[in-house]
Amino acid sequence: MNESILSSALLGWFSAHGRDLPWRRTYDPYHVWISEIMAQQTQMSRAVSFFERWVERFPSICDVARADEDSVLKQWEGLGYYSRARNIRKAARLICEQHEGVFPRDFQDILSLPGVGEYTAGAIASIAFNLQYPCVDANVKRVFSRLFDLDFSFKSSALHKAVARLMREHMPEGRAREFNQAVMEFGQLVCSKRPDCSLCPICEHCRAFSRDTVLFRPVMEEAVKPMRIDMASGFLLHEGKVLIQKRRADDVWPGLWEFPGGVIEKRETPEQAVVREYREEVALAVRPVEKIGVVRFCYTRYRVTLHGFLCELANGDSWEPVFHEAQEGGFVAPVDLGEFAFPSGHRKLLETMRADVRYSSLFLK
CATH class of the missing domain: 1.10.340.30 (Hypothetical protein; domain 2)
Incomplete structure (x- = not known):
């Protein structure tokens, strides 16, 4: 040529x-x-x-x-x-x-x-x-x-x-x-x-x-099949504020904020996973009140289905979290959540809540 x-x-x-x-x-x-x-x-x-x-x-x-x-x-x-x-x-x-x-x-x-x-x-x-x-x-x-x-x-x-x-x-x-x-x-x-x-x-x-x-052309290799996982996370409200935590620097999504949760284990319901994850991650006993919704997102080779729940404390006298899996965290007003950077799944969960008449008033000043 x-x-x-x-x-x-x-x-x-x-x-x-x-x-x-x-x-x-x-x-x-x-x-x-x-x-x-x-x-x-x-x-x-x-x-x-x-x-x-x-x-x-x-x-x-x-x-x-x-x-x-x-x-x-x-x-x-x-x-x-x-x-x-x-x-x-x-x-x-x-x-x-x-x-x-x-x-x-x-x-x-x-x-x-x-x-x-x-x-x-x-x-x-x-x-x-x-x-x-x-x-x-x-x-x-x-x-x-x-x-x-x-x-x-x-x-x-x-x-x-x-x-x-x-x-x-x-x-x-x-x-x-x-x-x-x-x-x-x-x-x-x-x-x-x-x-x-x-x-x-x-x-x-x-x-x-x-x-x-x-x-x-070009000669493409066979694509790697994605891995599908199910996760559950809880939006814990206490005295008008919601609990968030910041992921560790050596973890997935380092430095981003999230609602506590994790992978749903075998023979475990999404609700049971939320209760277990809150106990393991922040030493709090919670009760899922209702399901917020299900969101789907991708990261690297994973295809994730995330189940979100509105939660409350299971006993009212114990509300001080201990962050075992995060570098920091605390309760913040829902209207201030826009100041924090969230990974894709948790951001979509927030978008779902803002669009839902059940929760939209939480985000109004």
């Missing part, structure tokens, strides 16, 4: 069809960095709304550096993978300490930031600073696997190296910013998992198209 044909076709397509994304209006390095972290494993439409909310709350890198962890996690709430938010805060503090609050331009300095790997460093270097570094994400691997009919496993280092080499060969000098974004966007909108080759402006140059192997 002729280099100029490929690059000019992709750049022409991007010029005509590239999306108007907020970080593309200025290419501010801070904005590019945040957008790249947010866009990982997140649909672009959702990433945009989270990005706009984030930069309104934290207009600069030093604003992030000065914020406490709870504030950063709350702003990240809903995106998942909360270690990314913690790394952003760590990186922001490092940038303010070592680079006077100015995002570094050198590739190795970018790569040394917490939470920044080779792909993200290349994306920031090329998109923010227009430096000649390739971005090799899933979309780029899919596009080049088809253009050159590469018979490598999607997750293999061989495919990554081959695509990175081809990206460098076809990247026009001085146009890394546009070229990288063009290929990534092309993989999202045109050369997708289920492509419509009739819309492709370069299908006549695509080897997989000519060989009828498009649907076999």
Whole structure:
């Protein structure tokens, strides 16, 4: 394939069809960095709304550096993978300490930031600073696997190296910013998992198209089957306040807040699980009053069904919790729960309650 044909076709397509994304209006390095972290494993439409909310709350890198962890996690709430938010805060503090609050331009300095790997460093270097570094994400691997009919496993280092080499060969000098974004966007909108080759402006140059192997490129491994688990959690009200606890730093969802609960054991009802978990986690005897509802959510390879219950203390004279499984906790007013960052399942449980006439008055000031 002729280099100029490929690059000019992709750049022409991007010029005509590239999306108007907020970080593309200025290419501010801070904005590019945040957008790249947010866009990982997140649909672009959702990433945009989270990005706009984030930069309104934290207009600069030093604003992030000065914020406490709870504030950063709350702003990240809903995106998942909360270690990314913690790394952003760590990186922001490092940038303010070592680079006077100015995002570094050198590739190795970018790569040394917490939470920044080779792909993200290349994306920031090329998109923010227009430096000649390739971005090799899933979309780029899919596009080049088809253009050159590469018979490598999607997750293999061989495919990554081959695509990175081809990206460098076809990247026009001085146009890394546009070229990288063009290929990534092309993989999202045109050369997708289920492509419509009739819309492709370069299908006549695509080897997989000519060989009828498009649907076999890239070579995908068999997906790992998800693990399904059932959990139960209790919304314990006492004197108008609800009990929440903060997960430990070495636990799942570290630093996030939750209502006590856990996995339902064999031959155990959801109600029995709530009673047991409260006794084990916070040394309180509770009684499920009524079922709030059932919510479903995913994290990593797990598919979780969470049963939520409104609870009360089983004996009125014992209400001081002892937190065996959390780093801290306490009773707070339901109207103040919006100030705390919750994992997906507990956040959905709260949304269910706010929408339910039985509980909506709890959240009114």
